[in-house]
Amino acid sequence: MSGLRAAMAQLARNRLAAVGLALCAAIALVALAAPLLPLPDPNATAPADRLLRPGAPGHPLGTDHLGRDILSRLVWGARVSIAVGLSATAIAAAAGSLIGLVAGYAGGRVDGALMRAIDVVMAFPYILLALGVVAVLGPGLMNALFAIAVVNVPFFARTIRGVTLGLSRREFVEAARLSGASHATILFSEVAPNVAPVIVVTMSTTVGWMILETAGLSFLGLGAQPPQADLGAMLGEGRGLLFTAPHVSVIPGVVIFALVMSINLLGDGVRDALDPRLKAGALAAPGAATAVRRSGAGEPAKGEGLAVSGLVTEFASGGRSLRALDGVDFAVAPGERLALVGESGSGKSVAALSLTRLVPSPPGAITAGRVDFAGEDLLAAAPERLRRLRGDRVAYIFQDPLTTLHPLFTVGAQVAEALRAHAPLGRKAAREKAAELLEMVRIPAARRRLDAYPHELSGGMRQRACIAMALANDPALLIADEPTTALDVTVQAQVLDLMRGLAEARGTAVLFITHDFGVVSALCDRVAVMYAGRIVESGPTAQVLADPAHPYTAGLIACVPVLGRPDRALAAIEGLPPAPDALPPGCPFAPRCPHVEARCEAARPPLAPVGEGRAAACVKPLAGAA
Amino acid sequence: MSAPPPPAIEARGLTRVFGGGRSLLGVRRPGVHAAQDVSLAAHAGRTLGVVGESGCGKSTVARMLAGLDRPTKGAVLLDGEDVTARRGVAERARRVQYVFQDPIASLNPRKTIRQTLEAPMRRLLGMGAPARAARLDDLMAAVGLRAAFLDRHPHEFSGGQAQRIAIARALAAEAKVVVLDEPVSALDVSVQAQVLTLLKRLRAELGLTLVFISHDLAVVETISDDLAVMYFGRVVEAGPARAVYAAPRHPYTDLLLRSAPRPGVERLEAERGAADLPDPLAPPPGCAFAARCPRAEPRCRAERPELDEGGDDGARVACWRPLR
Known part of the structure; x- marks a missing residue:
């Protein structure tokens, strides 16, 4: 699975996690190999050799108060501690996840009853609860294991319930019901596989903690019973000798530290690799303005309005660079209203954000082109200058007002x-x-x-x-990115009417991004159509709509149902837009174009004039060529 | 001459109240009437379009039709048979299927397309493995996807492809009625046309009855034979789609049609006042649209109009002062 491989690659890139993994693997390997190693019997007492210092012949780490070899006891003890920690984690994860799954999926009263029971367990200080469980069951390693598992069940139950609750209300769960699945089937074969990564992450971040708790109980004498060694018990035995023979307690202490530390580092790495929220680089803080890495600044544009030329914006993704904008030119004169029309992925929103360098960097960067606004090169402006400009001379409206x-x-x-x-x-x-x-x-x-x-x-x-x-500050340029798409049609009509009135009254230039030609007609005098990161056609709205020059524009107009003309056949554009990392060498629309010929696939046609005030990037435009 | 056959799917007085009841201390809590006394019918082989803006209750009605939600009052009839009281979802699912708005979210991210499509055949129809394999190929061909896609996961598909898969799943159960809740509104316009064309073809080939829910008037117009317009939980106008679109009788339908942007139309007629819905916790006694209606008179605010018997063209309206 590519997802798993990507997660492994991400884990390997995380340096701290790699250190954790190495240390953890080394300790685990030694512990696993304990029966094969030439170690003396960890429980063989030799009163004559008691409390030998590290480095003594035959005892590299010395001996304890009964003359037992500390190295041997460490290796065997780590084995026990890891086994108990892992088992307790597995039991807690299994029981807690089951409770969480059932509570989150069932909801209502079942959820209430289960979660209140969990609350009761959580109301006890955990060590007191663990002591209580051991007090009832009696001391012993198995009972300590059980106690630690019980204490950690609520942690899993609460985490998994939250995730399940969200998933259970997703549409695919309802779709499964309509496919005839029973509740048990849905829970275990539809919901549980989606919860599994969270369970793994939770386990990886708690196993270290559980080993520590096991050590704690053994330290108190409630876990491993003499003569069996585990790391906590060794620490406990050495406690009384802290001043006369510090190595007896310090060495197991250091090993516990190293073990838990390495597991936690690894666990954090696993979490970062599996958590989708962290995958997209959410932890990397973007700069105040999009990075600009262009070789030359080009010629400044004249005039008061906005002029964009040759703009290229790229996104770094998985070691590659994807071109979202591939040389975009357009201009908005003062008082003009220009619509930027395109489908998702065409680059229209990136274009809007690139103007005042709002594209997050990393991963985005502007690598070529110019943006001139009122005689100023915005791509050369300092971040502080851009901050003053945004919301003042240049203002934005986005699709979702709640964000x-x-x-x-x-x-x-x-x-x-x-x-x-x-x-x-x-x-x-x-x-x-x-x-x-x-x-x-x-x-x-x-x-x-x-x-x-x-x-x-x-x-x-x-x-x-x-x-x-x-x-608010009477901007000279208003950039609106699908501002009415989320609105009801009656409200949209009001907002469009309002925007048109205000822009006309104040002479505000408007750059309006949309996918809807109806909306374009209602607001904008000029339109620019984008496809695969470039503008493929531009011109006065009425002319472009009545007589499109580029086959893509024509297709886009023909495929949208028009109110009042229900019998018009919808001419769907077959196929899909090209992916930004797999652009064809010629015209990007050629694979979907009904008029394609050989020269279309040879070279990408530039945006060339087709009649008065119009331009199209097509070798044989449908209109306006005269 | 025998009586005309009953509608393939019919809602009779469907009402759904969310919340309500009493709190722990016995204080009455107000309930929200998401759908009130909604009656509609789709006849075999025809498409019923349901339009309305957000909060009008169209999705609530769609979910009740498919058995995903249970009505507080009212009945759902399939071929004249009342199935409201039947508890099992599976039994309804053999006769009514549902297509969700967000195609990606409606597919389990951890299942292959094969697993998703086989589930209804196995569970609802009890088909064996060889029969399923043959049907899978037919289904993929029917929705215009390559059979090679069967072993891929949903994240490998675009929105349009995922919606085709969701339609294939609805077809897999061999239900004759398909309820579609905003099936194309999450799609790009070029892909939207592909899906609409597909739906029209499938309806003709398989004799499906469609209930098509959408906020997009132009989309509904291209696909619907009959139309129901909803506002604030109620049907305010219903009838043959052509008649309603050509000459709406309810002022709200008229407003909707005038507000919709059309390519080439430079000025939209916008309402002046607030286009807000009434408070759902304190619904007005009269017509819910009265506060926004340019034709409202005192009676509209005091007394709620019911759907009338309809004119010559069969368009019924719930209005004291209809436009015609």
């Missing part, structure tokens, strides 16, 4: 903050201005809504608040 708005601050406070970040404004004045902005975006009872939290507003109202924040 833009902070859930713990009122809408009014957030709009006021957007104002105060860029203008010297007092609290009161900012609040007053915020109220005006909310009124401007037609939020009913705006003054009252200043003190509302984002969750108290409907989706449409939240997106209006985001528009208010974006327009």
Whole structure:
């Protein structure tokens, strides 16, 4: 399985985990090989040779108070400690996971009863509980093992229940019900395999702890019974001799430390490798601005608006570099509204984020091109300058207002903050201005809504608040990434109407990213169509829609149902867009194009003019060639 | 002449209340009526489109039709037979299947496509291994996927391919009715057209009855024979799709159609006021749309209209002041 191999590769890259793995493997190997090693009997007493110092002939680590060989006892003792720790982990994991699975899947009363029982177990200090179990069962290694397992069951039960709870509400579980699976089948053959990685991770991070607990009980004399050696018992036996013969207790102490430390390092490595949240490099902190690594800056563009030329943005992924943007050119004049249209993966959102270098770095980097805004090269600007620019001269609106708005601050406070970040404004004045902005975006009872939290507003109202924040400082350029896609159609109509009105009244330039030509018509005067990281066609909206020049544009228009024309045959574009790491040498649309010919596959056609104000990247454009 | 056959699937007065009941101290807790007194029917071989915006209860109704949820009140009938009281999901699943909105999430990430597709054949139809193998090839061909994909896992597929697999799973049970909840809204537009074309072809070839739930009016229009428009948990307009789209009778349907963006249309007609739904914990006594309705009169706010008997074209509306 490729997933497992990737996880192993990630584990090998983690240096600390590799150290842990090496140390752990060495200790385990020695412990496993104990019967084969030329070691003296660990339990053979020799009163004449008692308390020999390390380095004594025949006893490399010395002897204890009964003259037993410490090295031999260490090796055999580590064997016992590891066996008990692993067994206790396995038992706790099995019992705890079962409880967690059943509670999380069943929910309701079953969940309540099981988890309250777990709460009762957790209410006892764990060492007291372990002592209690041993007190009832009597001292002995097996009983200590059992006690430690019981004490750790709640930990597994709670973790696994949480994961199961989330999984059980997923659609594939309902789909399995519709496939005729019984609850038991669903739980053990649909849900459990998805929980397994979490169980493994939890085990790997607790086994060290369990070995420590075993040592603790043995140290107290409740675990391994004399003459059997385990690491905790050795520590306990040496306690009384700490000053006269420190090596008797220090050596097992060091071994316990090394063992648990190595297991924990390994466990953390396993967790990092298996946890999907950490896989995508979530632990790497991105910089304040996208890294720019271009060889030359090129010619500056003239004019007041936005001009993008030859922009290339790459993402590092698994040692390779994927081109999300592959030489993008477009311009937005002051007061113009340009739509960037494309399907997912076309690079339209990356283009929007690259403009003010909001693409996270690592893994992203801009490797070529220019972004000129009002005569300034943004790719050469300092991060502090970009920070001043964003939300002031250049503002963004994103698809999901809930990710833009902070859930713990009122809408009014957030709009006021957007104002105060860029203008010297007092609290009161900012609040007053915020109220005006909310009124401007037609939020009913705006003054009252200043003190509302984002969750108290409907989706449409939240997106209006985001528009208010974006327009707070009267930006020259507004970049909107699918701002209405998550909204209901009646709300979308209102928001589009609002954006159009505000942009017209204030002369704001708008870059509007969408996949919907209907939305484009309602808002934008020009449109640029993206495919596989490049713009394949651009021109005035009405002309492009009526008479597309690029076959991809034509396909995109023909495959969308149009309201009021139900009998129009939907001409689906067969196939899928190319993956960014497997772009064909010629036109990226050639494999799906109905008009393809040999020269299309030879070289990638550049964006060339096709008639007044229009351009297409096609060797034989469908329209406008005259 | 004999009586017309009963609808392949029918909802009669379906109501679903979430929450409610009493707290530990006996205080009455308000319940949310996700669906109220919803009646609709899809006839054999036809497609019923259900449209509405978020929170209108269309998904709740879809889940009750498929047996994934149990109605608080009302009945689900298959070919005229009341199956509401039957407890087992499996029995319903042999007759009604369901396609989810998010195709990737509806496939178990740890199972191969073969395992996913074989489950309904084995469990619902009791098919043996040779019969299953033959049927698997047919199914993959029917949804336009290569048989080589069978041994892959869901993460190796694009959204469109995964939705084809989900459709194949629904077909595997040989159910005659398929309920689809927003089956194309998570897909890119070029892929959406592929799936819609596939659904139309399968319906014709297999004589399926489809219940197609969506918020996208244009998508519903291309695929539906009949239409039900829902608002705030109730059906406000129902009838032959062509008639309703051509000349809506309910002001809400009219607003929906006017709000939908169309390529080439430069200005949308937007409502002026807030487009908010009423508070579900304190629903208004009259028509739920009255607060937004340009035609509302005092009666609309006081008294709730029921679906009428329908005009000449069969379009029924729940409105005191219908547009026609």
